[in-house]
Every structure is written in C-alpha cells, then in structure tokens.
Amino acid sequence: MSVWKLWWMGVAPWAVLVTGLAAAEPRPNVLVILADDLGYSDLGCYGGEIETPHLDSLARGGLRFTQFYNTARCWPTRAAILTGYYAQQVRRDKLPNLPRGTRAGVPGRRPSFGRLLPVMLKPAGYRSYHSGKWHIDCMPLKNGFDRSYYVGDQGRFFSPRVLYEDDRRLPPVKRGSGYYATDAIGDHAVKCLRDHAENHSEQPFFHFLAFTAPHFPLHALPADIAKYRKRYRRSWELVRAERYQRVRQLGITTAKLSPVERDLGPPYHFPNALQILGSGEVNRPLPWKDLTDEQREFQSTKMAIHAAMIDCMDRAIGRVLGQLKAMKAYDNTLVLFLSDNGCSAEIMVRNDGHDPKASPGSAASHLCLGPGWSTVCNTPFRRHKTWVHEGGCATPLIVHWPGGIAARGELRHNTGHVIDVVPTILELAGASRLPADAPQAPGRSLVPAFGKDGTVQRPDLWWLHDGHRAIRVGDWKLVASKGGAWELYDLKTDRTETVDLADKHPDRVRQLAVRWKQRMQEYRALALSESP
DSSP states (O other): OOHHHHHHTTOOGGGSOOTTBOOOOSSOEEEEEEESSOOTTOSGGGTOSSOOHHHHHHHHTSEEEEEEEOOSSHHHHHHHHHHSSOGGGGTSSOOSSOOTTOGGGSOOOOOTTOOOHHHHHGGGTOEEEEEEOOOSSSOSGGGTOSEEEEEOOTTOSSSOSOEEETTEEEOOOOTTSSOOHHHHHHHHHHHHHHHHHHHOTTSOEEEEEEOOTTOSSOOOOHHHHHHHTTTTSSOHHHHHHHHHHHHHHTTSOOSOOOOOOTTOOOSSOOHHHHHHHOTTOOSSOOOGGGSOHHHHHHHHHHHHHHHHHHHHHHHHHHHHHHHHHHTTOSTTEEEEEEESSSOOOOOOOOTTOOOTTSOTTSTTOOOOOHHHHHHHHTTTSOOOTTOOSHHHHEEEEEEEOTTTBOOOSEEEEEEEEGGGHHHHHHHHHTOOOSSTTOOOOSOOOOHHHHSSSOOOOOSOEEEEETTEEEEEETTEEEEEOTTOOOEEEETTTOTTOOSOOTTTOHHHHHHHHHHHHHHHHHHHHHHTSSOO
8 A cells, every 4th residue: 555545545645654764753754955967976886986974974874776767868857756757648759740830749747637747746744845847848836846946047157147036036156156056055054944933833844956067067166166176187988997997896886888889979969069168178988199289288177167066066965964954854854966967068058158268167168068078977887968868867866864764875776766756755755746637657656666675667868859769668678769770679688788789689679669659658648648
C-alpha cells in the first residue's frame, strides 16, 4: 500500500517504516538543489578534482546514484522535476508532426493536469520556496510557491537585467555593484529558511534551489579563478584519465573510458563567435599536443573559470546547509542534488558580447567551455548536453536525509530519472497527486532504493530532444543522434557506449524502436488531449 493511501486512511505516513531506512522523524522537509550544465564527474564525490567539500559531505552522509538521468536540456528537465511527467507530455519540449498552430511543440503552456509540485504539497501542509533559475511557463507564486527569487537573465552573473522577487519585477543590477548571481541565489535560500524558522516552524517546507552555475557565460569571482588557475595548465587528456581512475576507484562504474570523438564539436555552429573569440578558441576536442601555446592558455583559463563557478556554488550550498543546522532542521531535511543536463560543448557569444581585452571570467567577457573540456567534465561518458548519449543525460544524484535514511556513503546503481522526483517527494510527504483524475505519470518513487537492497521497478526510460532520441529497457539502451541510425548498447557491460551491438541484434533494435515510437505517440496524444 502506498504511503499516500495511508495518509488518506488517517495513518501517519511517517510512522511507516520502510525496510532499510532509519526510523523517520515527522514528514521531512525537502531541498532540491539543481546545478546548470554540471558534468557527471565535476564533483569530488564523483571523481572530479574541483573542490566541493559540502556536496562531498552530503555524499558521505547519504547516497550517490550512479545511473540517474535528466532530459539532456535545461527547460525539459525543470518541467519533469516539478511535474513528474516527461516534458513532452506537458508541452515543455518539442514533438514531431504536431498540428499547425498548436503550442504543444513550441514548447508552450502546460495543460491543467501538469501542476507543479508545490500545488501537490500544499494540501499536506507544506510551504514552498524557489531561489534561482526558473525556465518554466508562468510565474512561481502562481504555481504554488510562497516565496521566490527568480533570476530570469542567466547571461549576466554580475549584472542581470531580468529579476523577480515574489513575481514582482526588480530593477536591473548595475555592473560593478558587487553582485554575483550564485551568491545572491544562495543568500535568498538562506533568507527564506530563516523566515520559515521564525514564522512557520510548525510546517514542513519544500525548497527548489536552482543555481545558474556553471552554465555559460563563464563568469566567476577573481579569487576563485586564481585558486584554479594553475590546476588546468596541463592536457585535458591527462585530467580526463585521472578523473576516470577516481571514478573507478569510487566504484561508480567499471566500464572502460569512452574514446574522445575528435570530430564532434558544439551542437550548434556560430562561426561569428569563433571570429570574436579569436585564435585561442578551438571548437573540437583536438589532441592537447596539437594546440598552440595561445590555445592551451585560452583553454586552460576557461576550465579554471568553470571550476571556480562550481567551487562558489558549493560554498553557497554550504551556507544553506549551515542554516538548516542552525534551525535544527538538518537531520529531517531530504536533500536531492543533481544537474539539469550534461556539461555543455556549446560555443557562442550573446548577451553583452565579448571584449577580448577584458579579464577572462569578468562581466565584459563571454566564454563557453567548449567540447575539449566538456569531454573531460562528462568523464567517463560520450557526448554532451543536448545529446541523449550518456554524456548528455547522465547526472550525479546525491540523496541525504540523516533522520530517514540509514545508509552512509553508499552507492545505488538503480536506474532513475528526473520524472521520479515528484513521486518520491509525494510519498515521503504523505501527499497525493492532484487532481485525482490526472493522467498516470511515468515516474516511480525512489524510496525503495533508499533502503539497503531496494529496487525500483519501471517499464522503460525514454528520451527525445532536438531530434536526438533514446529508450532504455533494463540494461539495453537504443540511442540515435539527430538524423542518425539507431545504436544499441548493453549498459550492464558497456555503460560508456563504446560497442554498438545494433548489427548483432537487429531484432532487439526493431523491438526497442517500435517501443520508442509507441511512447512518442502516447506522449503526443497526451500533449494534445487538452486544447492548448
């Protein structure tokens, strides 16, 4: 019997012990922390060399999932995290062959059943807060949040022009004011928690903390950049090899390291950007030895800024965790940390443009990490953000809840997806999806996996973004790049997608391809079931 059914029967769900879990305290608070364009192995606890002590501490005190997935892009992932549906089901990502004029393929406004998590949690007594990036249709308070700090301008870390607090537009931030988005987002979260402790301590809370880091442009504080400046004045092949060894030592995967795809560049080509950025930029992961001294210096600088952004985000998370401890809510707060997609290979110049004479990482610069270092950040996997090969859609997932999860520092190899966030939180909160006649959502609660040996049963996982498509059933994954042929991988033995078995198993390819198409047609029908 599900926990939410027990809730409606009058049985307190927090009194129900789940096998392998600690004896839980009253309904947990929930903190979902979302990074933007973070690579699979960027965190120390996933094999990276970037210093992330606060996130590493959460991992030591909780769980790390090794086979958790997002949608490979920012706005579809956010829709899935907060609704529990695939983004295509709620019109937040494109589907092919839609009737002309429908907004279901724009993406557009969600149908009425695509309610956000705060609306579902409110009947269970939860207050909800939002800090950071939004990228969902409509506004936060109109979608059930009680407080919100909405950074709608992700292209200016030092001087954003589009900001909202509690759905009210704020004035643009002046450059040189000392503002930095990562710190401002973290500070707002702390402010909300302090207010909650002072005025609403009798209620549990849900907080959606969505950082804009380390998404481009690469903007970071000078002291943070200096900390990493020497660390990346060496070949990206060496950094990648060292990450891979740590990934194996941590037990995250035993699969062999995927080969570097030397001819694969950014997903979108902007030749004018390469001209603006100059001769130090390269749009392919070329051998380090083949780069000029200027290119090596330019590339190593970019990775130092990327690392600085993640380091600063970790410190902001540390302040939020410190506030939880100060208000004595730390032990009974379920923390989920993940990324919205894999690291980005994009190279472009937009927003305020790029001044080649400006200090790299400053407000007047506009740099993107590019495919060289993105290949490193997504170690040990192939490809990048937008692709649905593992490098584009695999994410770290740290789960921490001292009062409810007995495990400390353990790995979970269960498959999971961002569509699972909503059913997981609803189960632990003793809440049900609203309205009662909403279509069945595809996600599964991860609560069984929080126990020692629990597994999560699911029929399949499905992807479609920008023409890239995939389906995973058990350990078999069928995947294709936009316009490309299907590839087949056995992820049990080949998690890094190095041996294509499509020619060896043509019947399995056909079966999975039919299943992928059936799912696409089901999701298309649901998206169109209500007039846009």
